[in-house]
Amino acid sequence: MNEITRPQALQPKDFASDQEVRWCPGCGDYAILKGVQRALADIGTPPEQVVFVSGIGCAARFPYYLSTYGFHTIHGRAPPVATGIKLANPELDVWVVTGDGDALSIGGNHLLHVLRRNVDLQILLFNNEIYGLTKGQYSPTSRTGTRSPSTPTGSVDNPVNPCVFALGAAARFVARTIDTAQKLMPDVLRRAHAHKGASFVEILQNCIVYNDGVFDGVTDKAVAADAQIHVQNGKPLRFGKKLEKGLRLKPGTLTLEVVQVGEGGVAEGGILAHDETNRVLASLLATMQPPDFPEAIGVIYCSPADSYETLMVQQVEAAKAQRPNAKLSALLRGGHVWEVQ
Amino acid sequence: MVVRFAGDSGDGVQVTGGQFTSATALAGNDFATFPDFPAEIRAPAGTTFGVSAFQINFGSTAIDTAGDQPDALVALNPAALRVNIQDLPTGGLLIIDTGEFNERNLRKAGYQANPLEDGALQQYRVVPIDISRLTLEAVKAFGLSQKDGLRCKNFWTLGLVSWIYDRDRAPTVAWLKSRFAKRPELAEGNIAALNAGHAFGETMEADDFTGYTVPKAEIAPGLYRSVTGAEALSWGLVAGAQLAGLKVVFSSYPITPASSLLHILAGLKHFDVTTLQAEDEIAACCAAIGASYAGALGITSSSGPGVALKTEALGLAISTELPLVLVNSQRAGPSTGMPTKTEQSDLYQAIYGRNADSPLAVVAARSPADCFDVAIEAVRLATRYMTPVILLSDGYIGNSAEPWLIPDFDKLPPMPVAFHTERAGFHPFLRNPVTRARVWAKPGTPGLEHRIGGIEKDYDSGNISYDAANHQRMTDARAEKIQRIADDIPPQTVSNGAPSGDLAIVGWGSTYGPINRAVHNLRHAGLNVSHIHIRHLWPLPRNLGPLLQGYRRVLVPEMNKGQLRTVLRAEYLVAAEGLNKVTGQPFKIREIEAAARKMLGA
Ligand code: SF4
Numbered sequence: 001m002n003e004i005t006r007p008q009a010l011q012p013k014d015f016a017s018d019q020e021v022r023w024c025p026g027c028g029d030y031a032i033l034k035g036v037q038r039a040l041a042d043i044g045t046p047p048e049q050v051v052f053v054s055g056i057g058c059a060a061r062f063p064y065y066l067s068t069y070g071f072h073t074i075h076g077r078a079p080p081v082a083t084g085i086k087l088a089n090p091e092l093d094v095w096v097v098t099g100d101g102d103a104l105s106i107g108g109n110h111l112l113h114v115l116r117r118n119v120d121l122q123i124l125l126f127n128n129e130i131y132g133l134t135k136g137q138y139s140p141t142s143r144t145g146t147r148s149p150s151t152p153t154g155s156v157d158n159p160v161n162p163c164v165f166a167l168g169a170a171a172r173f174v175a176r177t178i179d180t181a182q183k184l185m186p187d188v189l190r191r192a193h194a195h196k197g198a199s200f201v202e203i204l205q206n207c208i209v210y211n212d213g214v215f216d217g218v219t220d221k222a223v224a225a226d227a228q229i230h231v232q233n234g235k236p237l238r239f240g241k242k243l244e245k246g247l248r249l250k251p252g253t254l255t256l257e258v259v260q261v262g263e264g265g266v267a268e269g270g271i272l273a274h275d276e277t278n279r280v281l282a283s284l285l286a287t288m289q290p291p292d293f294p295e296a297i298g299v300i301y302c303s304p305a306d307s308y309e310t311l312m313v314q315q316v317e318a319a320k321a322q323r324p325n326a327k328l329s330a331l332l333r334g335g336h337v338w339e340v341q
Numbered sequence: 342m343v344v345r346f347a348g349d350s351g352d353g354v355q356v357t358g359g360q361f362t363s364a365t366a367l368a369g370n371d372f373a374t375f376p377d378f379p380a381e382i383r384a385p386a387g388t389t390f391g392v393s394a395f396q397i398n399f400g401s402t403a404i405d406t407a408g409d410q411p412d413a414l415v416a417l418n419p420a421a422l423r424v425n426i427q428d429l430p431t432g433g434l435l436i437i438d439t440g441e442f443n444e445r446n447l448r449k450a451g452y453q454a455n456p457l458e459d460g461a462l463q464q465y466r467v468v469p470i471d472i473s474r475l476t477l478e479a480v481k482a483f484g485l486s487q488k489d490g491l492r493c494k495n496f497w498t499l500g501l502v503s504w505i506y507d508r509d510r511a512p513t514v515a516w517l518k519s520r521f522a523k524r525p526e527l528a529e530g531n532i533a534a535l536n537a538g539h540a541f542g543e544t545m546e547a548d549d550f551t552g553y554t555v556p557k558a559e560i561a562p563g564l565y566r567s568v569t570g571a572e573a574l575s576w577g578l579v580a581g582a583q584l585a586g587l588k589v590v591f592s593s594y595p596i597t598p599a600s601s602l603l604h605i606l607a608g609l610k611h612f613d614v615t616t617l618q619a620e621d622e623i624a625a626c627c628a629a630i631g632a633s634y635a636g637a638l639g640i641t642s643s644s645g646p647g648v649a650l651k652t653e654a655l656g657l658a659i660s661t662e663l664p665l666v667l668v669n670s671q672r673a674g675p676s677t678g679m680p681t682k683t684e685q686s687d688l689y690q691a692i693y694g695r696n697a698d699s700p701l702a703v704v705a706a707r708s709p710a711d712c713f714d715v716a717i718e719a720v721r722l723a724t725r726y727m728t729p730v731i732l733l734s735d736g737y738i739g740n741s742a743e744p745w746l747i748p749d750f751d752k753l754p755p756m757p758v759a760f761h762t763e764r765a766g767f768h769p770f771l772r773n774p775v776t777r778a779r780v781w782a783k784p785g786t787p788g789l790e791h792r793i794g795g796i797e798k799d800y801d802s803g804n805i806s807y808d809a810a811n812h813q814r815m816t817d818a819r820a821e822k823i824q825r826i827a828d829d830i831p832p833q834t835v836s837n838g839a840p841s842g843d844l845a846i847v848g849w850g851s852t853y854g855p856i857n858r859a860v861h862n863l864r865h866a867g868l869n870v871s872h873i874h875i876r877h878l879w880p881l882p883r884n885l886g887p888l889l890q891g892y893r894r895v896l897v898p899e900m901n902k903g904q905l906r907t908v909l910r911a912e913y914l915v916a917a918e919g920l921n922k923v924t925g926q927p928f929k930i931r932e933i934e935a936a937a938r939k940m941l942g943a
Binding site for chain 2: 017019047051053054063066067068070073074077080081083085086087089091092109110112312315319320322323326328329331332334335336338340
C-alpha cells in the first residue's frame with residue numbers, strides 16, 4: 001500500500017461521510033465505525049485511494065458512512081468484487097466489510113477462495129451470531145440451541161468458528177477483536193492493513209435487538225480478564241486479572257491447557273510464548289472458547305507471502321517485457337495467412 | 342465439396358480436419374468447418390457415443406455453411422460409419438478402414454452383420470482400405486509401438502484425402518515437426534503415414550476414385566487467414582479494449598463450450614490482459630464488475646447455465662450502471678442439456694432473463710469471423726452507455742473456422758473512454774445528455790469519493806433513496822438509456838434481396854450461413870425472398886418494424902422453439918412464423934428452402 005503523508009494529519013472525522021448513520025441505537029456497529037475511522041486516520045491513506053466493499057446485511061451499510069469510495073454489492077459477493085477491483089488497480093487500499101451470514105453462509109465459497117488466493121484486502125467480519133437485517137434468524141455462527149424465528153425450538157446444527165475457517169482456508173493473517181475494544185481495534189486494523197495479502201479480522205459485535213449479550217461470557221467486565229487472552233507475538237500467553245494464568249501444551253499431547261503461573265503452579269518459563277507465524281499454534285488459539293479457555297483476542301496468525309494481485313501483475317509485466325512492442329495488428333496477421341489477388 | 346472425417350474420439354479426427362482446413366486455405370478455396378465431438382472426454386473406444394467428426398465445406402464460390410451433407414465420408418471404424426452414413430447421399434464417396442471392421446467393433450457399434458459384406462452400402466462408391474495395416478507398415482521403420490503406430494492412422498487418411506483433393510502436404514509436415522519436436526520418431530512416423538496415404542492414392546487403380554482439383558474461389562482481394570470464433574472473439578475483445586484505451590480484466594469459470602475464450606485470453610497477457618479463473622460463475626461476474634468499477638474493462642463469459650448463475654450480479658451492474666461484457670457461448674439445454682451441441686435458445690434469457698425491469702444491450706455474432714466485429718461493438722456499447730452487454734455466440738461459431746479478410750486494426754476508429762474528474766457539481770449519477778449514460782468516476786480520483794450499490798439511488802444526488810416517485814424516475818432512466826442505443830446503431834439492412842416482397846426470412850446468430858445460402862438459391866429460382874439478419878437484438882434497430890411490414894410474410898428459422906419470433910411479434914405485432922429445430926445440429930440449407938417454398942406455395 002502507498003503510505004502517503006499529507007501536510008496535515010488526517011483525523012477520524014475526515015473519514016466520516018455526510019450520510020445519517022442508520023443502525024439501531026446501541027448497535028455494536030457504531031463502535032466499529034468509530035474504531036475503523038480512527039484506524040484509517042492513523043494509517044493515513046488519502047480517502048480517494050481507499051475503497052470499502054460490502055455485501056448485504058446490517059454490516060454492509062458500512063461504506064455509506066465513510067468518506068472513501070464505497071461499493072455496496074450483493075449478498076456474499078463482496079470478496080470477488082474486491083478481487084476485481086484489486087486486479088484493475090492494485091494501488092487501491094481495499095477493505096471488505098461483511099457479516100457472519102454474508103461471509104460464511106451465502107458467501108462461504110468466496111471467503112474460502114479470497115483467503116487462499118491471498119488477495120491484498122482487509123476483510124472485516126462483524127460476527128453477531130444472528131441475521132439482523134432479516135429480523136433475527138439464526139446464522140452459521142449461532143451456537144447450537146439458538147432459538148430464533150426460524151428455529152423456535154432451538155437450532156440443531158454446529159456453528160462455524162470464523163477464525164478457524166480462515167486458518168483452514170490458508171489465510172495468512174487472522175485476528176480477532178471486539179466492537180467495544182476501542183484501544184485494541186485500531187491496533188489490530190493497522191496490523192491488518194500493514195499485512196500485504198488477505199487479512200482476516202473477526203470482530204465480535206453485539207446485536208442489541210436480536211442477540212443482545214451473546215458475547216457477555218467474553219466481554220462482560222466481570223469476566224473479561226479471565227475470558228479473554230490478548231495474544232502478542234513473542235510474549236508469554238498469560239491472562240487473568242493479575243496475569244496469574246497461562247497457557248501451555250499439556251505434556252505429551254498437542255492440546256493446550258490453562259495453568260496457574262508462579263507459586264504452586266508452573267514457572268514463568270513453562271508458559272508458551274505466542275508465535276504468530278506458527279499455524280498449528282494459531283489453530284489451537286483460534287479454537288479456544290470460554291468457559292474452559294479464554295477467547296484469543298489480537299493477531300492470532302501472521303505469516304506473509306506474495307499476494308495474488310502482485311503475482312498476477314508480475315506475470316502481465318513479464319509478458320509485456322518479453323514482447324515490448326506487441327502489436328495487435330501483428331497478432332491478427334500471425335499464423336497461416338494467404339493473399340487473395 | 343464437402344468432406345467429413347469420422348472416427349473414434351481417440352483417432353485424432355479433429356487434428357486431421359484442422360490440417361486439411363489449413364491446406365485448403367492455402368489452396369485459395371473458401372471454406373467453412375463444423376467440428377462435432379462427443380461430450381465425454383474419454384468415451385469408450387469403438388462406441389457410437391464416442392464418435393468424433395469434422396466436416397469441411399470448401400470450394401471456388403463463396404461458402405456460408407459447413408455444408409448440408411458430405412460428398413465424401415471417411416469412416417475410421419464401424420461406429421463412425423453407423424452414426425454418419427445416413428448423411429451421405431447416394432453415390433457419395435465412402436472411404437472405410439476395413440482393419441477396424443472386426444466382429445468386436447461391429448458389435449460395439451450395434452451391427453448384426455458386417456455392412457461391408459451384406460450389401461448395405463451398395464448405393465455408395467465404397468473404397469475399402471485396410472488403413473490400420475497400411476499405416477503400421479508405413480511406420481514400421483521408426484520403431485513405434487503398435488499403439489503409437491496406429492495413432493498415425495489419421496495422417497495416413499489425411500495423405501489419401503490430400504491426394505484426392507489436391508491439397509499441399511508441406512504445411513502438415515511442418516506442423517508435425519514442430520508438434521513433435523521433442524519426439525522426432527513420432528513426427529517421422531506420422532509424416533511417413535501421410536506420405537504413404539498420398540502414394541496409395543496416386544498408385545491406386547480405381548475408376549471411381551480419381552483425384553479432384555477444386556479451383557480457387559472468387560473472393561474479395563486482401564490478406565486472409567483462417568480463424569475460429571473463439572479466436573476472433575478473444576481478439577475482438579482485446580481490440581475493443583485497446584480502442585477504448587482500457588485494460589482488460591477477463592474473469593470466467595470453466596464451462597463447455599465457453600472455456601476456449603479463457604484459454605486464449607490467458608495467453609494474451611502481453612496485451613495488458615489479466616485473466617482470473619474464478620471459484621464459480623457468480624464470482625467471475627462479480628470480479629468483472631469490480632474491475633469495471635475500478636476503471637478497467639470487466640469481461641465475463643460462460644454458457645447458458647453459467648449465465649443463469651451470473652444473473653443476480655448482472656442486476657447489480659445494471660443498477661450501478663457499470664460497463665460489462667458478458668459472452669454467452671450458447672449450448673443445448675435446459676440444465677446441462679447437451680454441452681457440446683449447438684443451440685441458440687438463450688435469447689429470452691439475454692433480453693428478459695432477470696428479476697425486475699432490468700434492460701441491457703444484446704448483440705449476436707453470425708459466424709466465426711464476425712465475432713471480431715461484434716466483440717468490438719459490445720465493448721463500444723458497454724463503455725459508451727455504462728451498461729452490461731450480452732454477446733451471444735454459440736458452440737458452433739466458437740469451434741468452427743472460416744477464412745477471414747484480416748482487418749487493418751490500425752485504421753479502426755478509436756473510441757476512447759473519458760473518466761470523470763470534474764469535482765464541481767459531481768454526483769455519481771450525473772448523466773450524459775445524449776446517451777443518458779452516467780459518468781464513470783473511478784476510485785483513486787481525488788474529490789470524487791462516492792458510494793454506489795444495488796439499493797435504489799436518488800436521481801439527483803446518487804444517495805440511497807426509497808422514494809416511490811424516484812424509483813419510477815430511475816427505472817425510466819435505465820430503460821431510456823438502453824433505448825437510446827437504437828439511435829447509435831446502423832439501421833437494419835437487407836442482407837440479400839429487396840426491402841419489400843413476398844417473404845422475409847429473418848435470422849440472428851449462426852443461422853446466417855444457411856439462411857443466406859437458401860435465400861440465394863430461392864432468388865435464383867425466381868422467388869421474391871429476402872434475407873434479414875439481425876445483429877443488434879436489444880434494442881432492435883429503429884427501422885426493423887417498418888421494414889418487416891413491407892413483406893407479405895415473415896419466416897424466422899431458429900435453433901430454438903421460436904424466441905426471436907416471439908420478440909418480433911411482441912414488438913411489432915407482425916405475423917412472423919417459425920421454422921424451429923433443436924437437434925444440436927445447424928440448419929441445412931434445404932430445410933430452410935423447403936419451408937420458404939411451402940409458405941410461398943412454390
Ligand atoms: S439489527 Fe442488530 S446488527 Fe442490525 S443494526 Fe440493529 S442492532 Fe445492529
